[in-house]
Amino acid sequence: MIGVIQFPGSCDERDALAAVERVDVGRLVWHEETDLSGLDGVVIPGGFSYGDYLRAGAIARFSPAMEAVARFSAGGGPVLGICNGFQVLCEAGLLPGALLPNEGLRFICRQVGLVAEDFKGPFGEEIGPGERLSVPVKHMSGRYFAADDELDRLEAARRVAFRYAPGENPNGSVRDIAGVVNETGNVLGLMPHPEHAVDPVTGSDDGLSLLRGMLRQPAAA
Amino acid sequence: MTPTAELPGVEQAVELGLTESEYQRIVELMGRPPNQVELAMFSLLWSEHCAYKHSRKLLGRLPTEGERVVMGPGENAGAVDVGNGHAVAFKVESHNHPSAVEPFQGAATGVGGILRDVFAIGARPIAVLDSLRFGELTSDRSRYLFEGAVAGIGHYGNSIGVPTVGGEVYFEPPYEHNCLVNAMCVGLARTEEMIRSAAAGPRNLLVIMGASTGRDGIGGASVLASAELEAGDDSKRPSVQIGDPFEESKLLECSLELLERGLLVSLQDLGAAGLTSSAGEMASKGGVGIDIDVAHVPLREPDLEPFEVMISESQERMLAVVEPSKLDEVVATCERWQTGSAAIGEVTDSGHLRVLDDGVEVGDVPVSALVDECPLYDLEPEEPGTWMYGNAETLGELVALSAGRSADSSDPSAILCALLSSFNVASKRWAFEQYDSVVGSRTARRPEDADAAVLMIPESDRAIAVAIDGNGRRVACDPYAGTVEAVLECAQNLACAGAEPLGLTNCLNFGNPEKPGVAWQLDRAVSGLADACRELGVPVVGGNVSLYNETEHGPIYPTPVVGMVGELPDPAPAPGIAPGEGDRLVLVGPFAPSLAGSELAKQRGELDAGLPQVEIGGIAQALGFVRQVVRDGIATAAHDVSDGGLACALAEMAIAAASGIEADLDPLVELRGGSGESCLFGEGPGGVVLGVAPGQLPGLLEAAERAGVEALEVGSVGGDRLEFSAAERDVSVALADANRAWRSLPERL
Numbered sequence: 001m002i003g004v005i006q007f008p009g010s011c012d013e014r015d016a017l018a019a020v021e022r023v024d025v026g027r028l029v030w031h032e033e034t035d036l037s038g039l040d041g042v043v044i045p046g047g048f049s050y051g052d053y054l055r056a057g058a059i060a061r062f063s064p065a066m067e068a069v070a071r072f073s074a075g076g077g078p079v080l081g082i083c084n085g086f087q088v089l090c091e092a093g094l095l096p097g098a099l100l101p102n103e104g105l106r107f108i109c110r111q112v113g114l115v116a117e118d119f120k121g122p123f124g125e126e127i128g129p130g131e132r133l134s135v136p137v138k139h140m141s142g143r144y145f146a147a148d149d150e151l152d153r154l155e156a157a158r159r160v161a162f163r164y165a166p167g168e169n170p171n172g173s174v175r176d177i178a179g180v181v182n183e184t185g186n187v188l189g190l191m192p193h194p195e196h197a198v199d200p201v202t203g204s205d206d207g208l209s210l211l212r213g214m215l216r217q218p219a220a221a
Numbered sequence: 222m223t224p225t226a227e228l229p230g231v232e233q234a235v236e237l238g239l240t241e242s243e244y245q246r247i248v249e250l251m252g253r254p255p256n257q258v259e260l261a262m263f264s265l266l267w268s269e270h271c272a273y274k275h276s277r278k279l280l281g282r283l284p285t286e287g288e289r290v291v292m293g294p295g296e297n298a299g300a301v302d303v304g305n306g307h308a309v310a311f312k313v314e315s316h317n318h319p320s321a322v323e324p325f326q327g328a329a330t331g332v333g334g335i336l337r338d339v340f341a342i343g344a345r346p347i348a349v350l351d352s353l354r355f356g357e358l359t360s361d362r363s364r365y366l367f368e369g370a371v372a373g374i375g376h377y378g379n380s381i382g383v384p385t386v387g388g389e390v391y392f393e394p395p396y397e398h399n400c401l402v403n404a405m406c407v408g409l410a411r412t413e414e415m416i417r418s419a420a421a422g423p424r425n426l427l428v429i430m431g432a433s434t435g436r437d438g439i440g441g442a443s444v445l446a447s448a449e450l451e452a453g454d455d456s457k458r459p460s461v462q463i464g465d466p467f468e469e470s471k472l473l474e475c476s477l478e479l480l481e482r483g484l485l486v487s488l489q490d491l492g493a494a495g496l497t498s499s500a501g502e503m504a505s506k507g508g509v510g511i512d513i514d515v516a517h518v519p520l521r522e523p524d525l526e527p528f529e530v531m532i533s534e535s536q537e538r539m540l541a542v543v544e545p546s547k548l549d550e551v552v553a554t555c556e557r558w559q560t561g562s563a564a565i566g567e568v569t570d571s572g573h574l575r576v577l578d579d580g581v582e583v584g585d586v587p588v589s590a591l592v593d594e595c596p597l598y599d600l601e602p603e604e605p606g607t608w609m610y611g612n613a614e615t616l617g618e619l620v621a622l623s624a625g626r627s628a629d630s631s632d633p634s635a636i637l638c639a640l641l642s643s644f645n646v647a648s649k650r651w652a653f654e655q656y657d658s659v660v661g662s663r664t665a666r667r668p669e670d671a672d673a674a675v676l677m678i679p680e681s682d683r684a685i686a687v688a689i690d691g692n693g694r695r696v697a698c699d700p701y702a703g704t705v706e707a708v709l710e711c712a713q714n715l716a717c718a719g720a721e722p723l724g725l726t727n728c729l730n731f732g733n734p735e736k737p738g739v740a741w742q743l744d745r746a747v748s749g750l751a752d753a754c755r756e757l758g759v760p761v762v763g764g765n766v767s768l769y770n771e772t773e774h775g776p777i778y779p780t781p782v783v784g785m786v787g788e789l790p791d792p793a794p795a796p797g798i799a800p801g802e803g804d805r806l807v808l809v810g811p812f813a814p815s816l817a818g819s820e821l822a823k824q825r826g827e828l829d830a831g832l833p834q835v836e837i838g839g840i841a842q843a844l845g846f847v848r849q850v851v852r853d854g855i856a857t858a859a860h861d862v863s864d865g866g867l868a869c870a871l872a873e874m875a876i877a878a879a880s881g882i883e884a885d886l887d888p889l890v891e892l893r894g895g896s897g898e899s900c901l902f903g904e905g906p907g908g909v910v911l912g913v914a915p916g917q918l919p920g921l922l923e924a925a926e927r928a929g930v931e932a933l934e935v936g937s938v939g940g941d942r943l944e945f946s947a948a949e950r951d952v953s954v955a956l957a958d959a960n961r962a963w964r965s966l967p968e969r970l
Contacts, residue, residue: 008474008559009467011382015662046660048380051467107375107655138379138657193659201665201677201792 002214003029003039005065005085011047012195016082019195023212031060034068041078041214042069044085046138046193056099056141057087066092078122078214079187083139086179086189095182095189096154097146102139103172109138111203113165114178114192120158121185122216126209133162133206135192137170137178142191144173144180151175161188228254237264243596250590258576258584261528262591265494266501269768272595275734276766279600279744282751287760289723295506297341297418297490299762300410301724303788305681308412310344313352313405313689313728313784315767319461320402324369328402329377329464330536335406336383337490340473341539343415343480344408347661348676349378350689351388351404352728352782356397358644363392364970366400367652373464374404375655380466381473385656386664386674387687392644393694393823395610398772403728403765405689405784409678416480418489419506420542420568425486427500427511427566428548430555431472431538435521437462438495438534468537468560475558476539484551486542495533497591499540500566501574505592510571516579517565527576527583542568602744603737607830610697610778614826619643623962633868633901633952637943640820640865640902641872642962644969651967665792669877672714672861675792684792686720688785692864693730693778695904698818699832700742704749704781706832709840709906710863711785712757716844717859717909718795719851720787725754727764727783732776734768742779743768750781756837759785789852796851799877800858800912806871806884806936807921809850810843811836812862812908813893819904820865833905840907846930847909855921858912866902868952870910871936872943872959881956884936886947892933897950912938 002020006013006028013028020026020043029036031049036042049060060066066088073079073094081089089095102108111134118129127133146154151174154160162179169176171191179190194207234244237260247263248254255263265271273280285293291308292300298312316331328351336346351374356363367390378385383406420427438461479485487507489499496513504511515530525533543551548564555562569575574591576584619639620630628635640646653668665684666675673686690710696703712722727750732739754761770777789795800806815833816822822829850856858878862870867886875882886900895903913921918934925932936945943959945952 008471009380011380011470011657011660015660018662047382048467048470051380051465051470053467106372107379107657109654109657109659136659138659140379196659196662199662202659202662203667 001039002026002041002043003036004043004045005029005031007031007049007060007063009048009051010045012193013045016043016045016195019198019207020211022198022208024215029065031063031065034064036068036072042072044081044088046083046085049084049088057084057091060088061092070094073187076184076186080214081189082193082195083191086191087141089187089189094187095180096150097144097180099141100143100145101141102143107140108170109136110170111136112168112170112192114162115165116162117160118158119161119181121181121188123161123188123210123213125213125216127213132165134204135194135197135207137192139191142171144177146174154180162190229257229260234260238268239264243267246596250587250594256584258528258531259586261532262497262586265497265532266591267595270493271498273766274595275598275600275768276729277597279747282747283761284751284755285761287724290760290762291412292342292415292762294761294763297338299724299726300342300415301762301786302412303678303681303685304683306412307681308410308415309685309786310339310342310408310410311405311726311784311786312338312763313403313726313782314338314765315728315730316402316404317400317730317767317770320370321400323461324366325373326461326463328370328373330462331402331404332374332377333464333466333469333536334492335404336381336469337539339406339408340476341418341488341490342410344410345477346383346406346408347663348407348674348687349383349385349404350687350784351385352689352691353390354396354401354693354780355392356394357392358969360397363397368970370402371652371655377464377466379657381470382660384658384660384664386658386676387668388689390649390652391693393778395775395778398774399770399777401730401780403782405726407687407786409680414480416485416488418487418503420487420503420509420511421507422486423509423568423570425568426543426545426548426564427513427568428541428543428551428562429518429538429565430541430562431560432465432468432535433519433521433561434530434533434535436525436529436533439529439532462534462536464536471558471560472537472539475555475560479551479554484543484547486544489540491538491540493534495531497531501588501592503540503542504574504588510569510573510588511566512569512575512577513566514577514580517563519561519563527578531576600734600740600744601737602741604741605738608828609738612826612828616824619824633898633950634954636821636902637868637872637952637954638958638962639824640869641959642965643820643824644966645820646865646869647966648964666718666795666797670797671795672717672798673720675718675795677792684789686715686718686787686789688714689782691780691782693780694823695818695832696746696781697778698828698830700745700779701749702832702835704746705753705835705837706906707781707783708750708753708757711783712844713861713909715785715787716847717851717861718789719848720789721848722757722759722785722787724762725759725783725785726762727781729766730770730777730780730782731768732771739776746779746781753837757841794852794854796856796858797877798858798860798874800874800938802880802938803915804857804912804938805915805918805934806938807911807913808889808933808935809847809909809911809925809930810907811839811931812905814866814895814899814903814905816899816903819902821902835906843907843930846925846928850911850921855913855917856911857914860910862908862910866904867908868901868945871945874910875943875956876960876963878938880938881940881942882936882938883940884945886935886945888933889935890948897948900947901945901950901952
């Protein structure tokens with residue numbers, strides 16, 4: 001079973017739940033819950049958790065559920081942070097780098113091409129390196145940033161998971177980076193929304209392979 | 222302030238916007254002069270905004286019945302049945318004046334307000350559309366207002382997780398000093414869980430939920446306020462409300478949970494005129510009375526006067542009627558969602574709205590006097606007989622900008638590029654990319670993909686299409702025909718997605734109805750709306766009226782904005798506007814182009830009163846045909862002819878397809894007898910361009926003939942140029958140049 005965290009101000013939690021239910025069973029996890037036992041994976045969905053006041057993701061990282069997510073991921077459990085979820089994971093220190101306001105300083109909603117890297121962990125199990133996915137982005141603060149030496153280390157350690165296709169970087173992310181994984185590869189954060197790419201009628205179902213990859217590694221005991 | 226203190230007189234009533242005779246009527250109805258609290262309440266509920274004094278009589282002309290109507294006008298939003306126990310609720314509302322003062326917050330709270338209207342009846346908002354009007358973008362102020370309003374709409378809708386799936390915007394000089402911001406919300410509900418706003422059950426409790434109450438939006442009552450304040454202390458009187466989408470997100474989820482668990486008797490949002498309006502309407506609909514103790518209302522700043530609490534327009538608040546035994550559960554649910562709740566009064570059988578301050582009565586008004594007894598006025602319409610608005614030649618400049626300084630502004634190729642780059646025709650991608658159009662996982666056709674947004678409703682195994690339209694310039698030319706066209710434009714957009722209209726909502730934005738010319742516009746427009754809806758068989762399930770949209774520079778263009786919801790069995794065959802390479806293009810419908818009121822006439826400074834009259838029946842028949850062709854999956858593309866005429870419609874299809882189009886419009890010239898230029902750039906209702914694979918062409922033309930619908934093959938898709946001929950007025954433009962002109966809006970902001 002995959003849990004989808006629900007903060008006050010989450011927007012895409014039902015979408016994420018419906019998407020994971022295409023590959024597994026799922027349930028919503030209230031932000032005050034601390035018991036994640038029985039879950040095989042956790043999704044931190046998009047939205048504006050706690051209004052994103054102060055800074056995107058800055059308040060949500062202190063929620064009881066996020067403390068549980070930190071323990072869950074330390075035990076090897078797969079965690080997928082999408083958009084606001086990526087911002088929360090960076091704020092929580094579970095992923096490197098930060099998400100800055102978009103280069104154009106405007107919210108942007110657009111279908112973009114993503115190119116998969118050869119990266120660590122379960123999420124790429126069903127996606128070949130170099131494979132191209134069509135997935136929407138929609139965010140105000142999605143410009144990935146980390147210092148150059150950190151980026152070199154991430155690239156060398158196969159921790160850059162996805163880049164925007166050439167010419168399609170919507171927000172000015174450094175080195176076109178759209179998603180990164182943690183050291184052990186079981187935590188993936190990405191700005192594009194794979195849960196909004198699960199049905200060809202809405203534009204694409206390229207996100208399904210990524211969601212299926214989540215289940216390729218057993219959860220921590 | 223107690224009723225025994227010094228009473229306000231007729232002067233203060235007039236300063237609050239009431240007339241002397243309205244004040245006298247209040248004294249008669251009350252049997253005594255009103256005190257400050259009472260006068261403040263009357264001044265707002267008897268305002269045009271709340272009482273529809275100048276429009277209510279006209280609105281009786283609109284057809285409101287239909288077998289699919291679940292909730293009609295009078296509730297927070299209208300609703301239509303979409304099968305399998307589900308209903309779609311929708312409404313459009315204006316937030317014009319706040320947006321003219323502060324576009325970001327004005328537009329944001331406009332979205333917030335219309336969302337509350339929809340979830341107040343128990344429907345989860347699933348889409349927002351917006352309709353915007355500004356002056357020309359060549360003006361600094363219009364650019365500021367446009368950018369602010371777009372950012373505000375995005376801020377609120379994106380943050381609360383409701384997709385903004387469509388909309389429209391026009392830029393015209395009469396909106397320069399009075400912009401329009403209309404927002405429409407569409408929601409989905411289980412029909413049996415929908416709730417009305419009528420209060421019921423004496424001794425049931427009145428609970429205010431959501432944000433605390435402050436001094437937001439009570440500038441209108443500053444006459445009363447200033448009596449108690451030091452002179453010049455205006456800073457305490459912000460009259461534009463500030464929106465907090467996070468607060469509303471919690472309030473939305475909390476309200477829907479309370480309704481789902483059956484914990485509420487009734488629910489109403491707090492909008493214009495705050496508690497007074499909400500409590501008054503709940504009591505009026507339920508035929509009951511209500512006592513409110515303002516001392517129990519959670520305040521965001523101390524020392525609000527009772528009248529201020531009663532009329533505050535602080536955002537993100539709802540008013541519920543709750544049985545006493547369920548209060549604890551309601552409060553606990555609000556706490557779980559981290560939103561406020563407080564019992565502030567109770568339902569009574571007195572038929573009065575009583576205001577108490579810590580148990581002491583400070584106001585007592587018969588509900589019927591407050592809500593139902595406002596005098597209604599007859600309009601005194603008089604046809605102006607001439608064009609009431611200005612004219613300015615701007616084509617030369619646009620031609621120079623889009624086709625080069627040396628271009629000839631009578632050359633159809635140059636005109637096409639100029640029109641494609643005009644603010645009204647050009648792509649609005651810059652705006653709609655600032656809106657989340659996909660959250661909710663229902664959006665099957667996004668902005669600019671197709672003429673209408675298409676949303677999946679898996680709950681009842683079908684989809685809906687939604688569109689919003691209203692070209693004020695054409696309504697200014699002929700209020701009756703222009704309004705008929707607005708309804709038809711929506712119906713055309715829906716037909717292009719294969720959708721059949723279920724219901725309509727509208728927002729009537731007009732100038733000062735006390736002026737005979739504006740009264741005439743309003744009168745004719747409502748007749749046009751009524752006739753079009755009747756002939757198309759589309760009931761009006763709700764609406765909003767915004768009058769007095771004028772300044773010393775004159776009135777706005779009369780702008781009835783029409784929002785329509787239709788259903789389709791399956792979103793998959795709904796085509797976009799992009800045909801495939803090699804496809805044939807067929808013009809369907811009795812489209813009779815005319816340059817009257819067109820974008821080209823505007824750019825040439827040749828606008829004048831009058832539009833060709835419209836034969837609705839023939840268009841309705843053609844739209845039925847288009848709908849069937851689309852549902853059958855035969856059309857590879859469908860796009861209606863709108864701003865900039867057939868040439869612009871074809872160019873937009875070519876740009877979307879990334880392929881050229883060759884079109885021969887001579888048969889159209891022959892059929893309609895117009896000039897080549899009017900066939901290229903003339904406008905009017907009743908034209909849809911369909912794309913079909915070559916093999917499907919003969920079948921389509923035969924089927925049209927059998928159905929008695931006009932269908933003309935006009936061209937084919939291929940190459941990298943736009944080559945149109947129409948009675949020797951030829952267009953020859955490289956697709957890349959057309960594309961550049963059409964996408965030029967961002968660089969001119």
